[in-house]
Amino acid sequence: MVKLVPMTIEKYETWLDANVKFHAEEKVRVGNVSAEEAMQVSQHEFEQIMPDGLDTLDTYLFNVKDENSDQDVGCLWLKVRDEGKGMFIYGIEMNEDARDKGYGRQTMQALEALVKQMGIPKISLHVFEYNEVAINLASSEYSV
Numbered sequence: 001m002v003k004l005v006p007m008t009i010e011k012y013e014t015w016l017d018a019n020v021k022f023h024a025e026e027k028v029r030v031g032n033v034s035a036e037e038a039m040q041v042s043q044h045e046f047e048q049i050m051p052d053g054l055d056t057l058d059t060y061l062f063n064v065k066d067e068n069s070d071q072d073v074g075c076l077w078l079k080v081r082d083e084g085k086g087m088f089i090y091g092i093e094m095n096e097d098a099r100d101k102g103y104g105r106q107t108m109q110a111l112e113a114l115v116k117q118m119g120i121p122k123i124s125l126h127v128f129e130y131n132e133v134a135i136n137l138a139s140s141e142y143s144v
Contacts, residue, residue: 002106004062004076004114011063012054015075019091020046049079049090064094064107073098076107080120087115089125 007015023045024038033041050056058080063072074094081088089111094103115123 001067002064002073002103002110003067004107004110005065007054007061007063007075009054012061015061016046016053019077064103064110066098066103073101073103074107076111078111080118081124082122084120086122086124087111087118087120089123092125 020039020042024033024042027033027041028035028038050059054061060076060078060080062076062078064074064076065071066073072095074092077089077091079088079090080086092104092107094107111123115121
């Protein structure tokens with residue numbers, strides 16, 4: 001099983017740099033912006049979504065850890081929405097060496113337990129149509 005551990009500021013800085021870059025690449029890939037403007041747009045969007053970094057209201061960043069080894073296997077980025085009636089998954093990512101080992105499914109189970117504890121009845125996310133792994137995970141156990 002996995003456990004969700006709040007992200008530290010040190011890990012957050014590394015995570016933020018990587019995710020701003022990844023988000024920029026995704027925006028180019030789907031044709032939303034040109035390669036020249038992608039980093040600036042991505043940086044601006046992150047500043048809007050997370051104006052106070054780890055302290056942004058109703059935003060949660062977790063390192064996903066294997067309970068047995070205590071090794072990081074991924075990360076999870078969440079935002080409470082709809083006046084506490086929904087939890088939106090901004091990002092769920094398993095480390096390259098942790099993929100295809102059931103950690104994604106275990107992370108979703110840990111998330112379900114978390115939102116239940118918080119009294120939030122709904123979980124939602126956005127998946128790009130080319131992300132077959134995420135689509136398969138979501139559609140295997142959830143209504144999409």
